[in-house]
Amino acid sequence: MSADPHCIFCRIVAGQIPAKKVHEDDELLVFHDIHPWAPVHVLVIPKDHIASHADVGDAHAPLLGRMLALAPKLMRDLGVTNGFRTVINTGPDGGQEVHHLHMHVMGGPRPWVKG
Ligand code: AMP
Ligand code: ZN
16 A cells, blocks of 8 residues: 655545544545535545546556445435535646545535535
8 A cells, every 4th residue: 555655645544634534444534624615525535645536547446436336325424315516626727736536525405615
């Protein structure tokens, strides 16, 4: 498993920075976004350091599948009953600010802050 000591999400995985965790398994960690856009806003990340969606290929298909497959259960467990949005920002033009692959999952009653 690779980690980047300068990466904020790797540091959350390592327990060096606190986060409000909602799910953890061998491969994935899920925690609340520190600046939520919606009443419920979590980030699903691989524990392994993958810098962005642009670095993903066929070998990552099971991991990406698990990230997507987890979202409905997360939202149900967090009380989201009326739909949700999943977003992956990739690279400069994609608006990616943290360079560790992450999937935003947002839900809850509108209006939202943005999104
Ligand atoms: P992106 O623009 O897709 O790279 O989004 C990065 C997200 O990470 C933003 O929504 C931030 O609010 C969130 N974020 C940054 N640092 C932390 C942190 N320490 N804990 C939780 N969320 C964070
Ligand atoms: Zn990382």
